[in-house]
Amino acid sequence: MRRTARHLGRAVSLKGRARPPAQIRAASALSAYAHDRRRTATLTVRRRDHSHSHGHVPEGDPDYEVTFRIRKTGETKTVPAYEGDNLLRLAQRHDIPLEGACEGVTACSTCHVVLTDDFFDQLEDDGDHADDREEDMLDQAFGLEPTSRLGCQLRVDARFDGQVVELPEATRNFYVDGHVPQPH
């Protein structure tokens, strides 16, 4: 009952409350995959690094604000973010329905997000572009767009402050929406 715990844990004082979600617990075991060499090296503006704070919610005043927009419903949610926050975990912490099936190890494309043109370009200009591994998974994402990225590969810094990150529409009915049998 992870979700219930995160929803309502604040209301009660229970020992079990600080138990991190499974995907976070497991991610540390797979840190060889989760470790993002390139981006760690290029981030220079970090004030505090919460990137290893798996499981516990960062404390203190948040550094930034990031807005998530769910395209399907048009709903937006602006959440406080900390320097070094992983965008996937940030979304999950605030119950934004970003999936992350592989737990952030670039083995699926369920944390697919779409950035604004300007923000995407800014990251590109700064050399923070998707690596081959991320691109390989993006290839398999639904509704891939030119400014698509994987949430699990993005770490929040000053450039993310005030940005709007969109969650593409996930539902797609394969058969009704025109299953095209592959001719051979």
Next chain:
Amino acid sequence: MLRLTRRAFSSTPSPRVAVVGSGPGGFYTAKYLLRDSKNVHVTILDRWPTPFGLVRYGVAPDHPEVKSVQDDFEEVATSERFSYAGHVFVGHPADAPSHTGPVVPLNDLMNLYDAVVVATGCDLARKLDLPGAELEGVVNARAFVGWYNAEPTFSHLQLPDVSDQLRSVIIGHGNVALDCARLLAAPSSHLDATDIHSTAFEALQRLPSKRLIHVVGRRGATQAAFTTKEVRELTELENAALVIDPAELEAGDTEASIEEGKARPLKRKRKFLDQVAASTNTAEREVHLRFLRRPVAFEEGAKGRLGAVVFEKCVLEGDVNAQTAVGTGVLESIECDLAVCAVGYTASPPCPDGRRARPQDGPAGTYAQVGSRVAPKLYCSGWVKRGPTGIVGSNVADARETAAAVLEDLAASGVAGYGEGTSWADWRRIDGVEKANARNGAPRAKFSDVEGMLDAAKSS
């Protein structure tokens, strides 16, 4: 929380949904049924005592990162409203002659539950009905993958007994074909620390070090189903090389192919293939990616075993997204000791009419349903719904849709009744919070308001 329904005072207090199959299609459906309802109870059934379907028996052992989705499923299984019934086959007894556990006909299951979701995937291999297909040395990818993943049905596969080198042909251009190629080309160090079937590991180790693997497809690179990630992995193996003939690659560049190849993923894939084709790669173990060759026969070699696969060279004809491989009459024979047919899977789902399972009218034998609803009280999810394509994550959107359809129908049918009560487990949580809130030395601090109790009941 317990939800009272019209049957609250009889034996079943809440709507109960059975999900047949515990792979990604089944588990994601269970996840969203549990997440998006407060009272639905979900039982996942699986024919094996062990859960996770293709995550356990399909995903290659050297892709542990893909299997991390199991942790999410384990979390789903901690729900009080979740139960697992393993080693139960759902369907006609004649469809599971070697099954030693319980066999439950689908219509019986539908009588026992408020809704049944079939998520049994695409369990059958598409066969290549060619002369010589029965020769020793011709195997199906379904069996080969099952073998290296220790699926009980296929645990006894025999690799050919060769001494100087292994020559093999893999027919098909999907990711399963590349998985098979990678497993055959990989050095033992690559598979050492994986959950590969130990017998398969030893058998692969015993093969001669020199190995030649042709992966052959009917059409061109643009039409191939494999993804860049899987091709890239073939270039990263130690002591192995991926070889592509540039002329063969370009032979598929019809005008229609160029139009088809404009999507971003296809452009990236082609760029990578071009890079591979442009380099001269040789190694002790070589994987040759071959295009525009249609298999026509398996030829007998020494000792009555497979000796070669005969292909016919093809050209592409037809409109954009509808090109077919048309034979040119020119034959090419590739000598080999092992041929693996990786030309796709088909479904043969259980039937609500109590008869034996058979391919249905949808794509690849899937149910001919529209959306998620197969029949009243019967739903589908995963490959049996949309056909054998996509990655683990593709099931997420699919499962959400199925779960939503089930919950919508349960609500409409009045099964989801009168609102929420509390369960004994809720009381255990309230008890825990009262004890935790106790002042010095007191056994507990009792809640004096119902709201506080309910909040505590929702804690974990």
